[in-house]
Amino acid sequence: MKYKLTKKQKKMRNRIIIAIALLAVTAVTLHFVEVPWWAELVLYMIPYAIAGYDVLKTAFINLIHGQIFDEKFLMMVATAGAIATGEYPEATFVMLFYQIGELFQSIAVGRSRKSIAKLMDIRPDSATVIRDGAEIEVSPDEVEVGEMIIVKPGEKIPLDGVIIEGESSVNQAALTGESAPVDKALSDNVISGTLNLTGVIKIRTTSTFGQSTVSKILELVENASDKKAKVENFITKFARFYTPAVVIAALLLGVVPPLFLGIGSWDIWKEWLIRACVFLVVSCPCALVVSVPLSFFGGIGGASKDGILIKGAGYMEVLAKIDTVVFDKTGTLTKGVFAVDDVHPNLVSKAELLDIAACCESFSSHPVAQSIVRAHEGHIDKSLIGEVTEIAGKGVKAVVEGKTYYCGNGQLMEMCGADWHDCHLTGTIIHIAREEVGGCEYLGHIVINDQIKEDSEEAIKSLKSVGVKRLVMLTGDKKSVAENVAGKLGLTGFFAELLPADKVSKVEELLKNGKGKLAFVGDGINDAPVLMRADCGIAMGAMGSDAAIESADVVLMDDKPSKIADSIKIARKTMRIVWENIIFALGVKAIILVLGALGIANMWLAVFGDVGVLIIAILNAMRCMRRLNRE
Secondary structure, three states: OOOOOOHHHHHHHHHHHHHHHHHHHHHHHHHHOOOOHHHHHHHHHHHHHHHHHHHHHHHHHHHHOOOOOOHHHHHHHHHHHHHHOOOHHHHHHHHHHHHHHHHHHHHHHHHHHHHHHHHHHHOOOOEEEEEOOEEEEEOHHHOOOOOEEEEOOOOEOOOOEEEEEOOEEEEOHHHHOOOOOEEEOOOOEEOOOOEEOOOOEEEEEOOOHHHOHHHHHHHHHHHHOOOOOHHHHHHHHHHHHHHHHHHHHHHHHHHHHHHHHOOOOHHHHHHHHHHHHHHHHHHOOHHHHHHHHHHHHHHHHHHHHOOEEEOOHHHHHHHOOEEEEEEEOEOOOEEEEEEEEEEEEOOOOHHHHHHHHHHHHOOOOOHHHHHHHHHHOOOOOHHHEEEEEEEOOOEEEEEEOOEEEEEEOHHHHHHHOOOOOOOOOOOEEEEEEEEEOOEEEEEEEEEEEEEEOOOHHHHHHHHHHOOOOEEEEEOOOOHHHHHHHHHHHOOOEEEOOOOHHHHHHHHHHHHHHOOOEEEEEEOOHHHHHHHHHOOEEEEEOOOOOHHHHHHOOEEEOOOOOHHHHHHHHHHHHHHHHHHHHHHHHHHHHHHHHHHHHOOOOOHHHHHHHHHHHHHHHHHHHHHHHOOHHHO
16 A cells, blocks of 8 residues: 655655755765864754754753653753764764654554555445435435435445345445455345445445444544553553653763763763763663554554454453453354255155245244245245144144144144154254144154354364464353354354353353453344453454444454454564564663663664664564555
């Protein structure tokens, strides 16, 4: 992504170039021409002033307001000390390289902000709503729930909703990071902020703009930087006490030794003042103050490109320490959509058994009934269906082409007296029997299951590969169903037949027994309490409930559990880079501080210890913005 310099950055760049050119001319001129000391001072002060007048101005303003100990104050005092001891070139170079470091910092932050700002392009400018048969263009804020909007090819979908007419391909890359378009047809859900590519579609809105997916994403991103990590808070506090400490140490270094070594000797005073200036320059904490938050900001921006929204640097820190992941089942590891797994007929063919069951269930809105109707795939002639009676908790009794059928669970089979048998497979079993003169004939059963998501198995493998030790599933479903899903996916444990309150209790047990951090992954409104109780709550963002998304610390915009491992990798990479910068900056500075105090390090080495370390730390921090597959 190409980054263009801002007007302010261009101005700083030009000042640096002019200052370098003047400094080079001055150095070459003075090499061949001897001039009085005051003329040399004036010649060097011109590039010094061009490069650093804003630093001096800010330092003076801060002094007036009582804000003494910051990096600009350190630069002012250090360069003033160098000027006072006759080290004019060093003073100019210190200020020049400090400004180069500031420019690098500004560009790095700008690039990171641009990465985040690219996400802001998902905000739709307008919505075309159909009112009284006319198409009216309005602000998305003015569209109510249940209104019909029309979206043409090339337009952003402005609000969440359901397609009621038309079909199209939709680009969801801005939200999920997946570049491949997704086909959408009648009754499919669409998400605000995605791009309609091919066909005209009419959508019935299911949320206002303020409650839409796009609005919530923007709010999450805008507020992410407000939630600092512990290490980030430590650096802020560290700089607050560190800066005055090094100023006092430099003052003592410049004054105390000359008092004992030769109070009347200017050469001794000059030597120790230079050491104090070196000490001040290298001690500037800007490498830490800049690179640590920049690393977190870059990590959050890089994660957003992959459809992973991390709500703050603090959660990034927690993610890096995850060793237990607890899953809700329905809607998280499974699709939350029932489908026919198998048909086991008795006395009739598979097609006939499915046809009978579909006729019996065709008037029901229950998800299990609807899965049978979908599996039938053919036209159901409802004129052949007579009286249909729902038997609470058991199933239905229906008359089809003059014959009476029973369609439901084992209790219904017992009630009608059919000689039935249970299935060896796990799932929801729907039994079918036909009423005859001598009693009920058992016609067979249909096996129905919630479908496991395509990438759930890969998600579990990926989590194991990144060192997550415990992978546990919590569900309110039957034990046999939970055991089947856990076995297929290779989970390390599961707890079934749980109420929402039971899930919280189980998470608390796992928290007590674990050494690392625990993440809970869920999507439903009943998962909100557990998401808040876990060290890190991860919610499914595309089809997850509002309560789950708001309670979570991390939101996966494409509902893919495989992104959990990616989020952990991103967090660990970010934390690794943060600590690399901390150790590198403090290590280099400590060495040069000691060398400076001993008189071995000069001002040039001090400049590297400050600006050089800053630039290296910034370049390292910018690696956080890269996507995982590019690192």
